[in-house]
Amino acid sequence: MQLADYLKSRAALINDELERLLPHAGAFPPSVHEAMRYAVFAGGKRLRPILVLACAEAVEGEYPAGTTEVACAVECIHNYSLIHDDLPCMDDDRLRRGKPTVWVEYGQAGAVLTGDALLTIAFDLIGRAANRDPAFSDRLLLCSQELAVAAGTFGMIGGQVVDIEYEGREAGKDILHFIHTHKTGALLRASCRLGALVCGADDAALNAVTRYGEHLGLAFQITDDLLNVDGAEEKLGKAVGSDAERGKTTYPALYGVEESREMAVEQVGKAVEYAERLSHPAVLVQLARFVLERDH
């Protein structure tokens, strides 16, 4: 299958599952349920849940029943983090994917609570993936903990804390690396690991998937920074150059555009190496190479 078709079909599947799994917009109290859907259905690429599915497929050839719930849990965590990051006390962003951010649309209290709700429901969704096999519960409990650790202060939250503390201050290469491997890298890495964990993968496969996720995550962040320098505003859905304006440290700012491009290529090469250790690597390989070509 062509990668574009794969991504499209998997994104459609995830959207259908999110539609099914999230509370209806009219459920009481409606404001928070409407806001959850406003955020989640604003048009993301579903990269993280697709990675969950693709890594399970790379390990086992197919993903077991219950994987889509786990994948949707990651997407909920990702969306909660965007909602809270956009708050006036954090990044103070009014626009996300070309639409008003949740706090602009639902107020600050609404945005705090909507983010809390999406973070919380992630762990409900993992519970809903259970079947009657205790061995599968065992795997899901590992998934739940994996996600909590990746989203926590030694993962995504830790990255956001440091990112905020360094806004407007000069950050060195170590801090830049910390921020990116934690703020965005931890959840991408966890997405890959969750795909392996739902399959009950052995240590070798889990390790390969983990390294794949780490290198893919770095490649993704570097190309994201590069797009922020020269991407077209309508594609990115936010103001181009906004990182520099806010004094955010980026790869191109610290290493220059050319070296940053080379670093992204190198990370993708390593991701491909690890993908090829798995039984069914084709999609993961194409996905890693695609990171270099993306324009949004």
Added chain:
Amino acid sequence: MQLADYLKSRAALINDELERLLPHAGAFPPSVHEAMRYAVFAGGKRLRPILVLACAEAVEGEYPAGTTEVACAVECIHNYSLIHDDLPCMDDDRLRRGKPTVWVEYGQAGAVLTGDALLTIAFDLIGRAANRDPAFSDRLLLCSQELAVAAGTFGMIGGQVVDIEYEGREAGKDILHFIHTHKTGALLRASCRLGALVCGADDAALNAVTRYGEHLGLAFQITDDLLNVDGAEEKLGKAVGSDAERGKTTYPALYGVEESREMAVEQVGKAVEYAERLSHPAVLVQLARFVLERDH
């Protein structure tokens, strides 16, 4: 054992466990870990985690290994909710348990992230309770989902959403009931259920514990409202009469002080009835009666 001794020893146990389970204050990034500890060790009564332990003991005579992690998870959820509720965009409180609230001490971004961190770590703690028995993982996965649902938009968050929407507006008895059974009731009920779930309780015991938690929760909220009317400020750690000032609907405001007292007594009576269906009810019975006598 006297109830006071029981509560004291269990609170000390929970404090020791929280000390062991939460990240060290110096762990990188230190600001968020320090803030988590600032919030959690501000001197709460540990009612929710004690209910987890006490309900497990009521069902089984003792609580299984791993119950303390589950109990601490509930306490983390409770503390996250206080931190976010205190934010300027929510209840705008500057004082909690006699100390500056987290946002006053660590800034609003710090408070949002510290709350997120405590919510997230709760699900890590449940994972850490796992032993090598898949049947116990099965129970823990149920606990994780129970907690997520109780803390979510059909539980605690839903209660907070409606509470905020009705601030300064007249709320009827149905809305008051909804707010209290959700904002505080859902987590108290879940605490009781978690104690039964870790034991693998049968349906009859789980049902008795559930009803106990519901009636205890209502009794607790009504007496809380009554204390807000006539409690001593230093005992409550917040300004007395602050609910009325903010236009919050309370039981004494809607039903009068006398009828509210009678309602609390009735709820405690029902809680006791359900406790007595369990194998080892003594502590739960004393605990329910204690709600009527508490002064903070």
